[in-house]
Amino acid sequence: MRKGVQLITYPDSLGGNLKSLHAVLENNFRGLFDGVHILPFYPSSGDRGFAPLTYFKVAPDFGSWEDISDLGSSHDVLADVMVNHISARSEYFQDFLMHGRKSKYANYFITLEKFWEDGIPVESDVEKIFLRREKPYSDYIVAATGKKETVWTTFGKENPSEQVDLDINSDEVRQMFVDVFRHFSEQNINIVRLDAVGYVAKKIDTSCFFVDPDVYDFLDWVRSIAEPLNIELLPEVHSHYSIQYKLSEKGYWIYDFILPYRILEALLTSKSEALTEYLKIRPLKQFTMLDCHDGIPVKPDLDGLVKSTDARHIVDICLSRGANLSKIVSDEHKGACGFDVHQIRGTYYSMLDCDDDAYIAARALQLFTPGIPQVYYTGLLAGENDNVRVAETGEGREINRHNYCMEEIEQSLRKPVVQRLLALIKFRNQYDVFDGDFQVSGTKDTISLCWNKGSLKASLDVDLKEKETVIRYIKDGLGNSFVA
Numbered sequence: 096m097r098k099g100v101q102l103i104t105y106p107d108s109l110g111g112n113l114k115s116l117h118a119v120l121e122n123n124f125r126g127l128f129d130g131v132h133i134l135p136f137y138p139s140s141g142d143r144g145f146a147p148l149t150y151f152k153v154a155p156d157f158g159s160w161e162d163i164s165d166l167g168s169s170h171d172v173l174a175d176v177m178v179n180h181i182s183a184r185s186e187y188f189q190d191f192l193m194h195g196r197k198s199k200y201a202n203y204f205i206t207l208e209k210f211w212e213d214g215i216p217v218e219s220d221v222e223k224i225f226l227r228r229e230k231p232y233s234d235y236i237v238a239a240t241g242k243k244e245t246v247w248t249t250f251g252k253e254n255p256s257e258q259v260d261l262d263i264n265s266d267e268v269r270q271m272f273v274d275v276f277r278h279f280s281e282q283n284i285n286i287v288r289l290d291a292v293g294y295v296a297k298k299i300d301t302s303c304f305f306v307d308p309d310v311y312d313f314l315d316w317v318r319s320i321a322e323p324l325n326i327e328l329l330p331e332v333h334s335h336y337s338i339q340y341k342l343s344e345k346g347y348w349i350y351d352f353i354l355p356y357r358i359l360e361a362l363l364t365s366k367s368e369a370l371t372e373y374l375k376i377r378p379l380k381q382f383t384m385l386d387c388h389d390g391i392p393v394k395p396d397l398d399g400l401v402k403s404t405d406a407r408h409i410v411d412i413c414l415s416r417g418a419n420l421s422k423i424v425s426d427e428h429k430g431a432c433g434f435d436v437h438q439i440r441g442t443y444y445s446m447l448d449c450d451d452d453a454y455i456a457a458r459a460l461q462l463f464t465p466g467i468p469q470v471y472y473t474g475l476l477a478g479e480n481d482n483v484r485v486a487e488t489g490e491g492r493e494i495n496r497h498n499y500c501m502e503e504i505e506q507s508l509r510k511p512v513v514q515r516l517l518a519l520i521k522f523r524n525q526y527d528v529f530d531g532d533f534q535v536s537g538t539k540d541t542i543s544l545c546w547n548k549g550s551l552k553a554s555l556d557v558d559l560k561e562k563e564t565v566i567r568y569i570k571d572g573l574g575n576s577f578v579a
Contacts, residue, residue, distance in 0.1 A: 096286060096327050097171050099129030099524040100462070103387060104472040105143065106136040106157040108498045113158035117166055119504060124475075127520050130171030130286070132469060134388055136163070140184040141257040142250070143388070143496070145177055145290065148185045150275045160282050167283020173329070174284045176275060178317070179249060179291035180258040183235075188259050195237035195244060202265045205247035207232060209262065210297055214245070217299075225304040227294075228256070249294045263295045263313055273320050280324040287321065289314070293332045305334055314347065329382060333437075335398050343378035351381040351466060352392040353400065358457050359391065359446060360401075360409055361542070365560040371537035373400075374464065374544070379533075381466040385457060386474045389492060390421055390438030391446075403434035413439045413446045417480040419491040442473050442495050444512075445480040451512040452562035455579050458516055459564045462523040463544040463555040465533050473497060475516065476507035519579055526568060528553045 102120070106112065109119045113136065120128060135144025138154045153159050166172055181187060187200040195201070208214035216232070224231055233248040233255035248256035261268050279287065296309035314330060321328050329348045332338060339349045353373060361370040385391075391413075393406055410420070418441030439446070447453040454477065462468050473495055484493040499507070507513055523529065531548025545554040553568040564579040 096467075097129035098467060098530060100127065100520050101130035101132055101171070101173065101382075101467060101469045102128045102472060102475065103132040103134070103384070103469050105134045105388070105496070105498070106154075108472050108496070109504060110499070110501050112156065113153075113162035113166070115501065117162065119501075120166075120170065123504060123508060124517075127517065127524065128170060128470075129524065130173060130467075131166060132173040132286075132288070133163070133166070135175050135177075140182040141253075145175070146180075146182040146184075146251075146258045147177060148182045150176065151278060164283045167285070171286055172284045173286035173288055174279060175288045175290045176272070177258075177290045178261070178263065178272070178313075179294045180260045183255065183257050183259050185259075191237075191244075192235055193238050195239050195242070197239070200267070202267050203261055203271075205260050205262045205297065207245050207247070210247070210299065220299055223300065223302055225302040228252070231303070233259075247297065249291070260294075260297075269316070272317065276320050276324055276326060280326060285325060286327045286329060288329045288331050289317065290331050292330045293334055293338075305332065305338055311345070314342075314345075318347075333392055333396055335395050336400060339396075340378060343380055347380075348467075349378065349381050351377065351383045351464070352396040353377070354383055354461065354464060355385045355391045355443070356393060356397055356401070356406075356409070358385065358460050359413075359443070360405075361460075361559055362447060362453050362457055362562070363409060363412055365540045367537035367540060367542040367559055369401075370460075371535055371542055374535040377465075379465045382469055383461050383464050383466045384469045384471065385461050386443040386471040386495060387469075388471070388496060390440035390495070391443075392438055393436045394423060394434065406434065406436065410436050410439060413441060416445055416448055417441060417482060417494075418446060419485065419494060421491065440491050440494050441480050442478050444474065444477045449477075449479060450562065451477075451515070452564070454512060455515050455519065456557045456559070456562050456564045459519055459555055459566070459579050460542070460544070460557060462519055463529075463546070463553075465529075468523065470516075470520070471495075472499070475513070476504065477510055477512045477516070478507070515579060522566065526553055527551060528568070 109116050136153050136157045137150055138148040138152055140146045187203050190200050191198040227250050232245050234243050234245050235255050237244050247260040249260055250258045293305040295313055296306035297303045298306050342349050357370045357373050418439050420436050421438040423435040423437050444454050478497055480494050481497040528546045528548045528551040531546050534545045536543050540560040541558050543556050556565045566579055567576040
């Protein structure tokens with residue numbers, strides 16, 4: 096796996112399909128990205144791809160497997176596998192709805208007697224579950240019998256849900272995953288994000304989230320099928336940071352879901368201490384990001400690191416700039432003060448009040464932080480909050496999911512802030528120091544990140560109050576510097 100900057104994008108967000116994405120990468124962003132995380136490109140019934148019908152087809156509107164393979168010939172390709180669930184309209188679940196327990200796919204799903212012996216939910220057990228909807232299950236009618244079947248559904252606004260949980264203890268489901276990974280390997284996909292992996296293990300008297308040791312047993316099993324295929328794994332887990340650190344200790348790549356908030360906080364408050372201290376202790380083997388297709392993580396990722404009163408201050412500033420919120424459902428997991436913000440949704444550029452200097456400072460801090468940097472496509476183009484799309488769809492996450500036509504891409508590339516960002520990305524990719532030794536220091540309102548590797552040296556100095564970003568580096572024995 097290459098260690099340079101990666102792009103995150105939907106298959107249709109840069110020009111309309113996978114062929115246009117490839118053209119944009121080759122023509123507009125040549126040499127900028129070592130990898131591309133293509134958000135779900137499979138046929139799907141909802142959640143913008145995260146309710147997949149199958150992993151063995153590319154949605155025709157996006158392109159073909161040839162397009163995926165072509166991208167993989169020049170870039171690392173990261174694809175999602177929703178290990179927790181699949182679409183209710185998939186062949187698997189539709190067959191179950193037709194034939195019930197006689198379906199050849201019946202064992203793919205978690206009917207409630209697999210959890211409660213008599214199949215009747217116990218309210219005291221439900222209250223302990225980390226809920227993403229009011230109840231963690233949905234009722235469906237089986238055509239063959241006309242009777243109700245209740246199955247586990249962690250996600251989905253719909254009732255019944257469009258996303259049905261898979262039984263990862265089923266031999267049939269495990270074989271499906273084996274087949275998916277083999278197929279991905281044949282299509283030049285070499286990184287797989289395990290989406291919603293924290294929810295795969297369900298056990299009575301637990302939160303049914305990241306149940307130890309069950310979830311690690313599953314992760315180790317997935318790693319056993321991925322490694323021989325030269326596929327890297329990236330577990331996606333929004334949880335207390337200690338869980339992320341334990342994953343890192345076990346050798347897994349993890350997401351740095353703390354960094355986006357810490358950088359935002361530093362720039363909004365002009366205080367460096369929290370970010371400086373965090374950069375000193377964080378694991379190095381991480382994918383870094385500032386923005387993504389969901390939002391900036393707050394809870395539970397920052398539990399124990401950030402006071403609720405301080406987080407409310409940051410949240411309120413973002414709301415005043417047009418952001419919206421994803422909230423925690425379960426009262427038990429909101430904390431004693433009732434603080435319930437799961438994610439802050441909006442573009443990072445808008446959260447920084449469309450301040451070019453602040454935005455470049457944020458990106459420079461991300462690019463100098465150890466790990467593999469990922470840049471979300473709206474962030475790449477300094478996109479602003481798309482509240483029109485939110486109003487049209489009623490979906491808060493659409494605030495940061497604008498699809499760009501080729502003309503809009505060309506227009507965005509002419510923005511000075513975008514040109515400054517592209518220059519930063521080029522420096523990060525071309526200057527061979529970012530796998531050396533890392534140090535960080537700071538004063539009250541400044542922060543310095545420094546890399547050393549043999550005769551090479553690069554340092555980043557950010558004045559958080561003035562939003563000034565200066566990079567200094569050694570080239571051919573001579574000192575150089577520029578204001579980013």
